[in-house]
Amino acid sequence: MADKDRRGDDEAEKTEAVKGDSGKKDAGSVKKDEKSLAKADGTAKKSEPTKKSSETEGGQGRGPLRFFREVVEQLRKVIRPSRKEMLTYTLVVLVFVSVMVALIYGIDLGFTKLVQLTFGSKDAVTGQ
Amino acid sequence: MLSAFFSAFRTPDLRKKILFTLFILALYRFGVQIPSPGVSYENAQYCINLNSENGATDVFTLLNLFSGGALLQLSVFALGIMPYITASIILQLLTVVIPRLEALKKEGQPGQVKITQYTRYLTLGLAVLQASGYVALARGGQMFQNCPRDVVPVNDKIPDWLTLVVLVTTMTAGTAVIMWFGELVTDRGVGNGMSILIFTNIAARLPAEGWAIKEATNWFVFGAIIAIGIAIIALVVFVEQSQRRIPVQYAKRQIGRRMYGGTSTYIPLKVNQASVIPVIFASSLLYIPSLITQLDSTPNKFMVWINDNLVSPSSWVHILVYFLLIIFFTYFYVAISFNPTEVADNMKKVGGFVPGIRPGKPTAQYLEYVLNRITLPGSLYLGIIAILPNLALIWLGGGQYLQNFPFGGTAVLIIVGVGLESVKQIESQLMQRNYEGFLR
Numbered sequence: 001m002a003d004k005d006r007r008g009d010d011e012a013e014k015t016e017a018v019k020g021d022s023g024k025k026d027a028g029s030v031k032k033d034e035k036s037l038a039k040a041d042g043t044a045k046k047s048e049p050t051k052k053s054s055e056t057e058g059g060q061g062r063g064p065l066r067f068f069r070e071v072v073e074q075l076r077k078v079i080r081p082s083r084k085e086m087l088t089y090t091l092v093v094l095v096f097v098s099v100m101v102a103l104i105y106g107i108d109l110g111f112t113k114l115v116q117l118t119f120g121s122k123d124a125v126t127g128q
Numbered sequence: 129m130l131s132a133f134f135s136a137f138r139t140p141d142l143r144k145k146i147l148f149t150l151f152i153l154a155l156y157r158f159g160v161q162i163p164s165p166g167v168s169y170e171n172a173q174y175c176i177n178l179n180s181e182n183g184a185t186d187v188f189t190l191l192n193l194f195s196g197g198a199l200l201q202l203s204v205f206a207l208g209i210m211p212y213i214t215a216s217i218i219l220q221l222l223t224v225v226i227p228r229l230e231a232l233k234k235e236g237q238p239g240q241v242k243i244t245q246y247t248r249y250l251t252l253g254l255a256v257l258q259a260s261g262y263v264a265l266a267r268g269g270q271m272f273q274n275c276p277r278d279v280v281p282v283n284d285k286i287p288d289w290l291t292l293v294v295l296v297t298t299m300t301a302g303t304a305v306i307m308w309f310g311e312l313v314t315d316r317g318v319g320n321g322m323s324i325l326i327f328t329n330i331a332a333r334l335p336a337e338g339w340a341i342k343e344a345t346n347w348f349v350f351g352a353i354i355a356i357g358i359a360i361i362a363l364v365v366f367v368e369q370s371q372r373r374i375p376v377q378y379a380k381r382q383i384g385r386r387m388y389g390g391t392s393t394y395i396p397l398k399v400n401q402a403s404v405i406p407v408i409f410a411s412s413l414l415y416i417p418s419l420i421t422q423l424d425s426t427p428n429k430f431m432v433w434i435n436d437n438l439v440s441p442s443s444w445v446h447i448l449v450y451f452l453l454i455i456f457f458t459y460f461y462v463a464i465s466f467n468p469t470e471v472a473d474n475m476k477k478v479g480g481f482v483p484g485i486r487p488g489k490p491t492a493q494y495l496e497y498v499l500n501r502i503t504l505p506g507s508l509y510l511g512i513i514a515i516l517p518n519l520a521l522i523w524l525g526g527g528q529y530l531q532n533f534p535f536g537g538t539a540v541l542i543i544v545g546v547g548l549e550s551v552k553q554i555e556s557q558l559m560q561r562n563y564e565g566f567l568r
Contacts, residue, residue: 067504107153
């Protein structure tokens with residue numbers, strides 16, 4: 001993190017002027033860089049400079065495949081809720097939903113009776 | 129945790145908000161029960177019972193779930209919030225197409241107010257259309273096929289056209305009132321009014337639907353379905369809580385004699401940034417073909433094709449279209465609700481930047497890049513959860529009890545989404561007053 005910050009402050013302007021927009025790569029992890037390099041060796045043997053200039057959004061490869069790799073890369077950086085958080089949230093949602101369902105059911109029951117008394121005849125009240 | 133509920137009620141301001149929301153909900157449920165003028169309450173009840181006894185599941189049963197049981201009773205609120213949802217979809221789609229609307233949107237607050245006003249007008253227009261459709265259906269006996277009694281009985285003293293006009297007017301007015309309720313809840317209550325009303329509709333049907341499943345099968349299957357439901361709830365919570373955090377560093381600066389900034393925070397990008405809106409949009413769009421087939425009952429080839437492929441919830445075309453619509457609307461809604469350029473500009477103004485990326489346009493591009501990639505799994509998740517019950521329909525051979533849960537995935541998504549949203553809002557209000565919340 002700290003390393004990246006420094007880059008952003010001092011160096012980024014110069015390097016980015018050369019590399020075009022590949023500043024995004026700096027924000028990406030080192031791990032990704034290794035992986036994408038390996039991938040580049042394996043599949044398309046494009047020369048480094050063309051890739052750097054053509055790539056505006058980071059990641060190598062072409063078309064949907066590249067997109068999916070980038071999706072996975074972003075997913076890795078997603079912060080997931082902890083176990084404890086999950087438990088409380090699920091429980092709270094369950095309690096909230098059951099309270100609301102019970103409440104609405106009660107309200108409905110009352111109003112149905114009321115409306116039946118007002119509009120319904122006997123055979124409607126007793127039910128079909 | 130329960131004590132948090134009590135402390136929520138002990139805070140005067142919050143108590144007022146919660147009670148107000150509940151009051152509006154009660155009013156809403158009341159309107160759902162009141163039959164429209166000209167409708168025979170008795171006959172409607174009789175036909176509904178007959179329908180449910182036969183286990184008839186057609187389009188209207190699905191719609192009934194969404195309108196909270198109001199539609200089949202032809203009550204004052206028979207149309208529910210569907211017209212409003214459809215109107216807002218149409219307007220949001222049009223914003224992309226019509227330059228004038230786009231200009232309005234860019235204007236900010238006053239433009240937004242105008243767009244909201246247009247949405248309301250469009251809602252009323254759609255409401256008139258739908259109300260006429262439903263009234264015609266109810267009159268022609270298509271709404272309750274094989275029910276001997278007339279839902280809208282012929283009255284000798286009142287001319288026919290007057291009854292129909294009054295019915296349509298009442299339903300349209302009902303929609304307007306619902307719209308108003310929704311906005312009131314958004315302004316003065318807890319949570320987003322529209323979502324809360326949809327939540328209410330689904331919650332109102334849950335006990336009856338659950339009971340129907342239990343009656344149709346046994347306790348074991350019932351328990352299994354409940355367990356699956358809880359598992360899905362946990363999954364939904366998990367995805368809703370996952371976020372990609374984009375670090376933001378603020379530059380230190382001096383204003384007068386004080387130092388500001390120098391801190392680092394993050395922009396939270398949720399995996400599912402759009403929440404439940406895409407599901408609501410997609411399902412309300414998908415019910416339009418079923419409406420068309422009902423309006424035109426002459427069985428020509430085209431209608432039969434629509435009925436077999438688009439309307440039937442167990443057909444592959446239906447599932448695929450639903451799935452794709454959800455993905456489309458997820459991207460669409462994220463695009464209109466989160467504006468990377470605006471966020472980047474704001475960051476620039478207050479002296480913030482993402483480490484390693486220049487402020488301004490590159491930052492906006494970066495945000496867009498991350499957002500587009502992170503939304504794909506989000507949209508896939510929404511789509512998969514929403515079509516789960518349809519898949520179950522196919523695998524289990526369309527069992528009777530599953531037919532009762534046609535919007536199962538959608539319903540769970542909406543319920544959990546709205547539940548989380550509302551609880552979080554109450555939580556943040558509690559936090560402002562230094563109480564311990566629900567979600568420690």
